[in-house]
Amino acid sequence: MENPFDDTYFMKKALQEAEIAFEKGEIPVGAVIVIEDRIIARAHNLTELLNDVTAHAEMQAITAAANFLGGKYLHNCTLYVTLEPCQMCAGALYWSQISKIVYGASDEERGCINLKTKLHPKTKMVGGVLQDEASQLLKRFFIEKRNLN
Numbered sequence: 001m002e003n004p005f006d007d008t009y010f011m012k013k014a015l016q017e018a019e020i021a022f023e024k025g026e027i028p029v030g031a032v033i034v035i036e037d038r039i040i041a042r043a044h045n046l047t048e049l050l051n052d053v054t055a056h057a058e059m060q061a062i063t064a065a066a067n068f069l070g071g072k073y074l075h076n077c078t079l080y081v082t083l084e085p086c087q088m089c090a091g092a093l094y095w096s097q098i099s100k101i102v103y104g105a106s107d108e109e110r111g112c113i114n115l116k117t118k119l120h121p122k123t124k125m126v127g128g129v130l131q132d133e134a135s136q137l138l139k140r141f142f143i144e145k146r147n148l149n
């Protein structure tokens, strides 16, 4: 039997977090951190609510996961995030020494790949998991926002 806990399964959980952000009027990006098929942190973007440009989903998920584990390093952990991490988040992920990053949609302008942010040598990165769902949600958000203004 196939393991039901694959990248798609956990990316759906990250998308649920992005939907929560959407409902709150936040740019809809969600993240979960997983260790041994178990979710230990769930977070979504809260930059508006917290008035804090650092309140990206990944930043909060990193803090929550470290609290859960009782240690600052995220060894053997995988981050699922609906949008390619920015430079700030990639930098924080570097320090966390996380084992794997799986993202959904690409961010050509502010993403860590085009900006060539260095990841930790122990970190693997995979992109494009449920990217259409993730980018549709972002597009819908910006269309609705434009119509309100």
Ligand SMILES: [Zn+2]
Pocket: 056, 058, 085, 086, 087, 088, 089, 090
């Ligand atoms: Zn970020």
